[in-house]
Amino acid sequence: MTDHTLASPPDQIRLPVQVMYFDTDAGGVVHNIAYLRFIETARTLLAVQLGMSFEDILRTGIHPVVVRTEIDYRRPARLGEHLQIHGKIAEIGRVRFWVEFEILRDTDGTQLVTCRQSLALVQMPEGKPLRVSEGFPSLGKTE
Amino acid sequence: MTDHTLASPPDQIRLPVQVMYFDTDAGGVVHNIAYLRFIETARTLLAVQLGMSFEDILRTGIHPVVVRTEIDYRRPARLGEHLQIHGKIAEIGRVRFWVEFEILRDTDGTQLVTCRQSLALVQMPEGKPLRVSEGFPSLGKTE
Amino acid sequence: MTDHTLASPPDQIRLPVQVMYFDTDAGGVVHNIAYLRFIETARTLLAVQLGMSFEDILRTGIHPVVVRTEIDYRRPARLGEHLQIHGKIAEIGRVRFWVEFEILRDTDGTQLVTCRQSLALVQMPEGKPLRVSEGFPSLGKTE
Amino acid sequence: MTDHTLASPPDQIRLPVQVMYFDTDAGGVVHNIAYLRFIETARTLLAVQLGMSFEDILRTGIHPVVVRTEIDYRRPARLGEHLQIHGKIAEIGRVRFWVEFEILRDTDGTQLVTCRQSLALVQMPEGKPLRVSEGFPSLGKTE
Numbered sequence: 001m002t003d004h005t006l007a008s009p010p011d012q013i014r015l016p017v018q019v020m021y022f023d024t025d026a027g028g029v030v031h032n033i034a035y036l037r038f039i040e041t042a043r044t045l046l047a048v049q050l051g052m053s054f055e056d057i058l059r060t061g062i063h064p065v066v067v068r069t070e071i072d073y074r075r076p077a078r079l080g081e082h083l084q085i086h087g088k089i090a091e092i093g094r095v096r097f098w099v100e101f102e103i104l105r106d107t108d109g110t111q112l113v114t115c116r117q118s119l120a121l122v123q124m125p126e127g128k129p130l131r132v133s134e135g136f137p138s139l140g141k142t143e
Numbered sequence: 144m145t146d147h148t149l150a151s152p153p154d155q156i157r158l159p160v161q162v163m164y165f166d167t168d169a170g171g172v173v174h175n176i177a178y179l180r181f182i183e184t185a186r187t188l189l190a191v192q193l194g195m196s197f198e199d200i201l202r203t204g205i206h207p208v209v210v211r212t213e214i215d216y217r218r219p220a221r222l223g224e225h226l227q228i229h230g231k232i233a234e235i236g237r238v239r240f241w242v243e244f245e246i247l248r249d250t251d252g253t254q255l256v257t258c259r260q261s262l263a264l265v266q267m268p269e270g271k272p273l274r275v276s277e278g279f280p281s282l283g284k285t286e
Numbered sequence: 287m288t289d290h291t292l293a294s295p296p297d298q299i300r301l302p303v304q305v306m307y308f309d310t311d312a313g314g315v316v317h318n319i320a321y322l323r324f325i326e327t328a329r330t331l332l333a334v335q336l337g338m339s340f341e342d343i344l345r346t347g348i349h350p351v352v353v354r355t356e357i358d359y360r361r362p363a364r365l366g367e368h369l370q371i372h373g374k375i376a377e378i379g380r381v382r383f384w385v386e387f388e389i390l391r392d393t394d395g396t397q398l399v400t401c402r403q404s405l406a407l408v409q410m411p412e413g414k415p416l417r418v419s420e421g422f423p424s425l426g427k428t429e
Numbered sequence: 430m431t432d433h434t435l436a437s438p439p440d441q442i443r444l445p446v447q448v449m450y451f452d453t454d455a456g457g458v459v460h461n462i463a464y465l466r467f468i469e470t471a472r473t474l475l476a477v478q479l480g481m482s483f484e485d486i487l488r489t490g491i492h493p494v495v496v497r498t499e500i501d502y503r504r505p506a507r508l509g510e511h512l513q514i515h516g517k518i519a520e521i522g523r524v525r526f527w528v529e530f531e532i533l534r535d536t537d538g539t540q541l542v543t544c545r546q547s548l549a550l551v552q553m554p555e556g557k558p559l560r561v562s563e564g565f566p567s568l569g570k571t572e
Binding site for chain 2: 447449450451466469470473474477482483484486487507508509510
Binding site: 018020021022037040041044045048053054055057058078079080081 | 304306307308323326327330331334339340341343344364365366367
């Protein structure tokens with residue numbers, strides 16, 4: 001789908017995000033759940049970049065499903081700030097793969113959030129788990 | 144969750160909600176989209192109360208779909224406040240029905256938000272519109 | 287009413303959005319609340335473009351507040367689709383201004399959603415309403 | 430670790446939730462972020478129960494802030510299902526405290542999600558971290 005001629009490898013993603021009102025709460029900073037929405041978007045675009053298109057998902061019913069999330073909130077982001085979401089494939093196992101993210105403040109590169117997620121591929125609507133090589137064959141090619 | 148006195152007719156709903164952090168924004172008050180989430184919950188419980196169960200929806204594929212929303216934000220709600228969402232069926236047409244909501248501050252009954260929505264019944268996944276009497280027969284019984 | 291003759295006037299915004307999983311629901315289409323999040327983002331970027339920066343908002347405590355939303359859901363958007371959010375300032379009154387949006391499917395230009403919102407400028411945390419010319423002076427310059 | 434011998438100790442919470450449309454996604458099941466919203470609500474009500482009222486938070490500016498979340502998604506929940514969110518204080522340190530949650534399907538008690546979060550107390554708007562005993566003195570009383 002996308003064209004990667006620069007140094008950026010296909011198993012990495014960089015997504016710019018600006019903090020909106022609905023990302024913040026009455027504490028004056030970004031709400032902890034909003035960062036996970038940013039990460040969802042980055043992870044989905046990374047999957048598309050790696051060859052798992054939405055058309056394929058809807059046609060085959062094979063959905064990538066988050067099995068575990070670990071997220072550390074290190075410093076707060078604030079209304080209007082420009083952030084960078086950096087994501088990459090960290091590890092590919094037989095039935096799971098791991099992705100890692102960090103969220104940086106754009107102006108000074110301060111690391112705000114780090115996150116690690118493991119995912120499985122599930123045949124919906126039955127909910128049957130598949131091997132990574134079976135459900136997402138192009139992913140193995142990045143190894 | 145719901146507060147049903149015996150006098151409460153089946154085409155009305157009262158839902159208590161307490162304002163959480165994720166409902167507020169950096170302005171210090173409830174975000175305009177959060178009120179629509181409260182209304183969604185009230186409307187869904189009203190539909191269940193009127194005989195449109197989730198089991199029926201999943202079995203038949205007939206989903207109630209919001210066609211239009213009008214919402215007026217009159218006064219702000221704040222973190223931790225207890226609210227009451229009041230909803231009722233306002234009008235039933237051939238292919239649409241209308242629901243009305245108001246959101247009140249619990250302590251003093253101040254009206255914060257009013258909302259009117261029209262809905263249609265749609266056969267998914269085709270997206271085919273149905274007559275109200277065809278897709279939601281128990282609704283007509285409240286006329 | 288403002289006059290839109292230039293190719294890219296400052297009182298108009300075009301925002302591309304791709305539909306993510308968290309924008310959809312079990313009906314298989316975009317949830318009605320998700321469109322309002324898209325519109326929030328477009329409206330906020332439009333305000334920035336018109337000179338109401340987040341820095342000004344946080345410094346002065348003058349927040350633009352949605353007073354009324356009217357939204358019509360005409361056709362559904364689906365997972366992975368590319369949408370365009372088009373927004374413009376429609377009218378500027380003494381204490382309110384109106385913005386209009388439409389959401390189009392990118393591939394064929396089909397209109398999915400139309401929306402009209404009125405806003406007021408409010409001095410927080412007191413909640414005191416301000417005249418548009420007082421709280422957002424650069425907005426009047428587009429008339 | 431705290432000791433849970435009483436029938437309904439103040440450091441435990443049980444919150445019933447019914448899955449709404451906006452909690453689900455096009456995969457037909459509850460979206461991974463929605464479970465964190467359920468947990469947010471349970472944790473906030475637990476804090477209130479332990480004596481950290483919203484009035485205190487707004488008056489003192491001392492906010493409980495999530496520092497880390499670990500969440501395991503074990504089985505999916507579906508539209509309309511009744512869930513139980515169980516939460517408890519797991520451990521209280523000098524500058525952090527830990528809370529644990531599990532989400533159960535109401536009908537058969539199946540465990541769907543487990544989650545562990547650590548929190549700190551922060552003096553806003555400066556963002557200054559406080560000792561738990563200083564910012565939330567009633568919490569220590571449950572030890």
